[in-house]
Amino acid sequence: MIKVMWLLKRAPHLSLSEFGEWWLNRHAPDIIADQSPFLKRYVIDLRVEDDSALAGRPAAEPEWDGVAEQWFETEADYNAVYGRLDRPTRADTLAHTSAFQRIVVREFEQSLPKVQTS
Numbered sequence: 001m002i003k004v005m006w007l008l009k010r011a012p013h014l015s016l017s018e019f020g021e022w023w024l025n026r027h028a029p030d031i032i033a034d035q036s037p038f039l040k041r042y043v044i045d046l047r048v049e050d051d052s053a054l055a056g057r058p059a060a061e062p063e064w065d066g067v068a069e070q071w072f073e074t075e076a077d078y079n080a081v082y083g084r085l086d087r088p089t090r091a092d093t094l095a096h097t098s099a100f101q102r103i104v105v106r107e108f109e110q111s112l113p114k115v116q117t118s
Helices: 016-035 075-082 089-096
Strands: 002-010 039-046 066-072 097-105
Touching: 002 016, 002 075, 016 039, 016 066, 016 089, 066 075, 089 097
Parallel strands: none
Antiparallel strands: 002 066, 002 097, 039 066
């Protein structure tokens, strides 16, 4: 299994809310349609305004506004999608982002200890 993560920064003309609306309701359905049947799983993680009292809040705005996680069964499946020159979603991505970067990862899921409750 190949897992690819795309880090995206919204275009300057978009608020976080507008960026999320575009990505979830317009771009994601196009990605799914364009990359089927090769795309096996697709998860979008959108940044939210961090004005809470959560510990560890960064002093500056984060570099990225969201992450797309994509799973492909094989490298050939990934290349069948991203090796094409006629990718209709590319222009849409460029119009709505100011930067994006890809990293290929391998997941290592860790088991958590069971918590005893009384």
